[in-house]
Amino acid sequence: MEGQPEIVTKALGYAEQGWELALGWLTSPAAWSQFALLVVAFLAALVTTRKLLPILTSLLTPPAGQTHIIARVRRFVLIFVPLLLPLLAYLFTGIGEGIVRSLFDSGAVIAFGKRVFLFLAARILVRDIVKDGFLRLMGRYILIPVAALYALGLMDDAVAYLNTLNVSLGNITLSVMAIIRGVIAGGVLFWLGRWSNDQSTTYLKAQQELRPATRELAIKAAEITIFGVAFILLMSIMGINLSALAVLGGAIGVGLGFGLQKIASNFISGVILLIEGQATVGDYVELDGGEAGTIVKMTARAAILETFDGRWIVVPNEDFITTRVVNYSDAGSANRYEAEFSVSYDTDINTVPAIIETAVAKLDFVLTDPEKPDCELRGFGDSGIDFALEFWVNGIDDGRHKYTSQVLFAIWNALKENDIVIPYPHRVIDVRNITNVE
Missing domain, CATH: 3.30.70.100 (Alpha-Beta Plaits)
Structure with missing residues (x-):
């Protein structure tokens, strides 16, 4: 063992502890009874699942064609039905754990079994339920490894070890655990932010009583609010004091004043356009430079015009403020x-x-x-x-x-x-006699 790297030494130490624990379980009557209880709990969960699965599927499946909120909730809950078996096994095992601990004053084996059932639930969740590519990626490389460490009882040791490793970024020092926690939380928060933004956008676009400019402004305000809150929560979860970002904020301000002034100008111009409603999605406009088309999208930086031949022209928002723009009308007028x-x-x-x-x-x-x-x-x-x-x-x-x-x-x-003649260009040539003068 001497001369080996620290990580190899620790791994061998954990392996030795696991072997001793396994030998202790194999020679203990209490451990065998807990193994038996785990088998009974799993079989009971299997039988119960086979009984409940058709009933739950029938109750949660809405009639075809229904799109109201209750139908959508039922369809959403229906996709989690595959988790029924491991969760019932976990529940039955938890009930038996109290009995075993009262009889043998020990429950290590059954506690391990409960963690294994949770690991199986996590695996089913990632493999069969989650369809979003980003969430499935996080589940495969984050949720399942974490569930495996928890099932093996190594979670606390892994967290403690990662907390001892620090990474310095200027005046900010973060532990590796804080960075991992930030990556996980950031991924979840910004996925939720994207989902929330899509839902709010769909809802606001459906409010036809609002003017198009007001709808676009509300959509942009909701987007900025959602991702702003997500960023603040992420900084809080990672333990970063927002005051430490003051220097970075000052640098960004200087950048906006010099190199990024065009971007800032276009962003502010976009907000002005949305507030005043001088040009909005659906308007047919012609700019001073000759660009003409229907506005199909307005972003924070530019408006996108679609010409009659299907081409898209990206026009900076600033051009709508600083140049002459002919707005023929709103859509449908x-x-x-x-x-x-x-x-x-x-x-x-x-x-x-x-x-x-x-x-x-x-x-x-x-x-x-x-x-x-x-x-x-x-x-x-x-x-x-x-x-x-x-x-x-x-x-x-x-x-x-x-x-x-x-x-x-x-x-x-x-x-x-009506026999009305449409003329074509013609000229009458009058040729006169001209006497040559010698």
């Missing part, structure tokens, strides 16, 4: 457009407005409120008489819906049906 056309000079122009207005009014997407289609005389061109039809539609003629194109088709067909 009425907008006015024009369709220009010309007729021949041989046409009786007094009949044209009624013909065109009647034809365009038959289109199902053309509105009569706030105004019916209106055909106006615009001027006398070089080749023909110029008209323009003003019409209102719900939505944006952004190339995807092509309202103007359908209106022009209707105008063309109406003119053809």
Whole structure:
């Protein structure tokens, strides 16, 4: 044993203690009775599980198609049914433990059995129940090893050893146990934060009585609050005094003042946009630089515009504050457009407005409120008489819906049906006799 590393020496010491404990159990009548009780408890749990499993499955399975809160709770509880066997075995073993301790004044074997049943429950939880990839990863590499140490009775020794190992980060000194505890707590807290944020986002988006800008602001506020609370709880769990982060906060402030000022500016601009509601998700906007599209998402840094051809343009929030932005309308509101056309000079122009207005009014997407289609005389061109039809539609003629194109088709067909000629460019050339002067 001499000359071996400390960890090898300790491992051999634990192995020797385990061997002596096993020999003591094998030669003890009390240990054999506890083994027998463990077997009886497991068999009783097995029989009870087979009896209860169909009943519980029937009670917890809601009718197909139900989506209310009670149905969702029943489906959630149903996924934990596989834990019934190890938990019943743990329960029956706990009942027998009191009897054994009163008879033999010892219960080491049965206490070990209880811990083994908990280990089996943890293994079933990770293997068969947890579906989220992150939680399954944490269960596989954290929960199961911890449950194994607890089952073997080595948890206290492992915790004590890890508490003696320290890691220094500047003025902050943390034990390895505190770091592990922080990793576990951080993973759980931020997973819960992500889940809570998804639930709050879904709930707030369903509140249609709120303005889109108000909904987006509430979603961002909820996200910042949830993850802010998670961060504070994590610092508390790791035992880090928040005042120790004052220097780091000062450094971040200096960084915001210099290198990160654009990020800070975009973040503040995003908050202003959400509060004032000048542009929000669903609006069709055109920026001073020529970018145009429907706002499909607003983040803390930028807004994402989707063009009519399906491309996404990322526009910094600051551009909405510092440059000229044309906001055509909120999603689904009425907008006015024009369709220009010309007729021949041989046409009786007094009949044209009624013909065109009647034809365009038959289109199902053309509105009569706030105004019916209106055909106006615009001027006398070089080749023909110029008209323009003003019409209102719900939505944006952004190339995807092509309202103007359908209106022009209707105008063309109406003119053809009434034998009205659409002129094409032409010129009259007057050639005169020119006498050559010598």
